[in-house]
Amino acid sequence: MGNLPAVLPSAARSCGLGLCSRQLSAAPEETTGTERGSTTPTRPAEPPRFARLKNWETGSIGYDTLCAQALQELPCSGQRCLGSLVLPRPLPAPVPEGARPPEELLGLARDFITQYYLSLRRENSPAHAQRLREVEAAIAATGTYQLLEPELVFGAKQAWRNAARCVGRIQWNKLQVFDARDCANVGEMFSFLCTHIQYATNRGNIRSAITIFPQRTPGRGDFRIWNTQLIRYAGYRQPDGSVRGDPANVDITELCIHHGWTPGDGRFDVLPLLLQGPEEPPELFPLPPELVLEVPLQHPTLEWFGELGLRWYALPAVSNMLLEIGGLEFPAAPFNGWYMSSEIGTRNLCDSQRYNLLPEVALRMGLDTRTTSSLWKDKAAVEVNVAVLHSYQVAKVTIVDHHAATESFVKHMENELRTRGGCPADWVWIVPPISGSLTPVFHQEMVNYQLCPTFRYQPDAWKVYVSKGTTVTRRKTFKEVANAVKISAKLMGHMMARRVKATILYATETGPLIPAATHPRGPLRPGRTRHRRRALPQLLAAPAAPPESRRCPPGQHGAGVRVPLLRAGPHLPAGDAGGAGAGGPQPVLTAFSREPGTPKTYVQDVLRTQMAAEVHRVLCQSAGHMYVCGDVTMATEVLQTVQHILVQQAGMTLGQAGDFISELRDKNRYHEDIFGLTFRTQEVAFRIRSQSFSMQERRQPGPAP
CATH class of the missing domain: 3.90.1230.10 (Nitric Oxide Synthase; Chain A, domain 3)
Incomplete structure (x- = not known):
């Protein structure tokens, strides 16, 4: 890297390439790690803190502080750089001869569980402490533990986010x-x-x-x-x-x-x-x-x-x-x-x-x-x-194409530096194999380090396979494969049939997916959801669909279960629609914010004026789910409205309502699908999760509105 010392005093443990350094100053002892005339490197007095990264095309400077959290050594040292090796010897994961020592596994488990609850802004919460106790008990009893499904999902997404050799990580959260x-x-x-x-x-x-x-x-x-x-x-x-x-x-x-x-x-x-x-x-x-x-x-x-x-x-x-x-x-x-x-x-x-x-x-x-x-x-x-x-x-x-991909990576890297403090990146792999210097990543300095969760070679x-005595296995015929798939599909059908039926109505602002969503042969059919879990009472808040989609195909619902759909936007005329089920036609409530000559009405207004009792029933009495689909402003205001509804309908304080919604998130019952600027995914998620009135109420007690 042209704006860093040629060689740091020693391999920085926090950054495998030895590029992380505390802020450079004019003092010689701070900028060099060797005595005058000496060829033996010495360790710096303080551990490295960050890497200073320059974009040589724009002149902009960024600082990667996230590298200080990396604990895993990469193969480079203070005397040599192995960054151009495809598979340096330490990179492939060795096949373990036995289980990890319990104390090592427990430390890694604690770190990951804390990452998970930090992402929910629920660190040090009762749920966090309880989960740590569960993991500790499982490791003590069995030598290992199992991830909960939300933890598995979070971990897989983080592993992609941390993949230093991948240029397409802007989509990691999807x-x-x-x-x-x-x-x-x-x-x-x-x-x-x-x-x-x-x-x-x-x-x-x-x-x-x-x-x-x-x-x-x-x-x-x-x-x-x-x-x-x-x-x-x-x-x-x-x-x-x-x-x-x-x-x-x-x-x-x-x-x-x-x-x-x-x-x-x-x-x-x-x-x-x-x-x-x-x-x-x-x-x-x-x-x-x-x-x-x-x-x-x-x-x-x-x-x-x-x-x-x-x-x-x-x-x-x-x-x-x-x-x-x-x-x-x-x-x-x-x-x-x-x-x-x-x-x-x-x-x-x-x-x-x-x-x-x-x-x-x-x-x-x-x-x-x-x-x-x-x-x-x-x-x-x-x-x-x-x-x-x-x-x-x-x-x-x-x-x-490689130009669009690398431009998106630069935006992803800028966003990660701003919201996360860093972005591990392997320059050798990020720069494309054609027209390298014509792409923006060629001119962007990067620092390579490994975080967990991660993908490893x-x-x-x-x-490493050890034969059990059989060296050749008969080839499966197509008929055998077809039968295996048929049996698997039949078993899945039995499992699906045991669920309580529910219809999730689909909404889109643009309209191209409407035929697939409403046609009987489309991917979403009555009585089916995209979730493998048991269907429960649900509320869906989403943007409007064009007029042709306001009539939905007949669907089946569990007895007494209503699945209302909230839509907001300029396209859908007033009227009701819905699938007919055990409870009769299901309502579609409309809110218009851009209709000429009509007062602006938003989803949160409909929730507050027409759906307050239903929100309370679904969330507090029926163990149901709430789905919020929209941009960051809409999602934030819906969250605040739900908190006020809980105050009015359930007699909670604002702090209790905020904690209750946080618990719904912990249990995966409050879902947010935020769209808009793709490059602001992490920023948007952070903003949404920081909207709870709980902390505000603790700082400024006051009556509920």
Whole structure:
């Protein structure tokens, strides 16, 4: 980093790259760690506090103080930097020979539980103290503990947020977490993975998701996915030493063949999944073709490009990394985002050790490949990237170009520095493999360190697998796979049937999703929710939908359960609508804030004047849920209105009402889906959670309004 001393006195424990330092001053003893003429570094008198980071394009200066919280050593030292190594020796997580010592696990668990309650602004609350006691008791009794589902969700999102090598972290808080910790065998594992692929692919509108399988348990084998990604193309080694297909996947291809897979002979053959259970040998599971969305590659102006027969899959789902949360390790936790175009167009297709398309494309383009000064590689690589972007956009499959991705990362980093005090980032991985200096991240100094929760590299599954006496497993037929999926779906149907039925009505400001939400074949059908938990009485506060959606399909409700929908906005005319159930037609209450000639009315006004008794009944008497969907201002005012309703209807003080809503959050019964400026996610969440009147009342007692 150009504005830091060339080498700090020693490797800073709080920052693995040795870049964290307390504020620099003019005093020589503060800016150097060696005596004049000495080559032996000495430790600074005080521990490092922060890293000073400069953007050489804009001249702006930022300070990373979060690095002081990193306790895990990275491989760099005061004498050498190993930041350009893909897998430095200390990075892969070793396979533990036994359980973590209880005192080590307890320390990691306490740190994570405190992180969780800090995120809720409930640190040192009775709920926080009680949860710590539960974890301590579990570790003392069993040597381990289990995460609650909200803790698991929080931990998975934080792990993505902390992933220093990921450029797409601006979406970290939108990660969909699938809890598969009750998975019992590889057959169920395959069903969970099929569900993940189907959800995340979403017919091309890619959604970020992670599926988390059971945690590592001492004395028992691991659940592992042997494939590096859920979808990969085979690589067939040829007699002359060349590879047909993807050379990166030669090892897993040969393993699949060894375990019974009948290979093809194409350049883009989708590999089966090779799955391992705790007490089961690895088994093969071919992916149903309808699950794998692929994009044929064509060029907008080079007509011959389609003749190359190229294609790539839509979903990049990494499946060989270890997720660590609170000292617990999850060796099988596949996750996905969506592609940045240069990952496909530059690395996968153009790297000489991968598909190596540059010579063929350059020849077709008529470029002079005899000399590097013709820049034939650069010209051909650009056209391959153009083809990838064009093809994915034509196929309506989510993809982002490297300029947009890196601009969003700079905004994410600025936001993290402002709201969190830092952003771990590995410059070598963040800068894209094409047009690096043309992107803003090239000019931005970064500091690399590891925080927990985290994703970690781990040894390849086949290198640590111990055979139980069976070396080859018979390949599963498609009929067997279909039967396994059918049985899994039937079991899920029985579980769904036991729930109390409820209808959640959908609302949108823009309207494009209305056909999917109201059509009987759409993704939200009467009697179904997106939640796996038992349906309970619910209140939904959300923006308005266009007029055509005001009539909703018939639905079923539990006896006596009303599910009112609150909508606010300029689009929906006055009137009632709803699904017919045991209680008759359900009301839709409207609030207009931009209707000409009409007094402004907001969701919180409807709550206060028409729904106060219902809010009290659902939240205080029926153990129900409240969903708030809107921008930060609306969500804040709804929260304050609910507190006043609890004061009036339940006889609480403002402080008690604030604490009650905080407890609802702890129990995942008060939900907030805040939209608006994507880049302000953390700031918005912080603002919402700081609106409780509890502290205000304790400072300034006064009568309830």
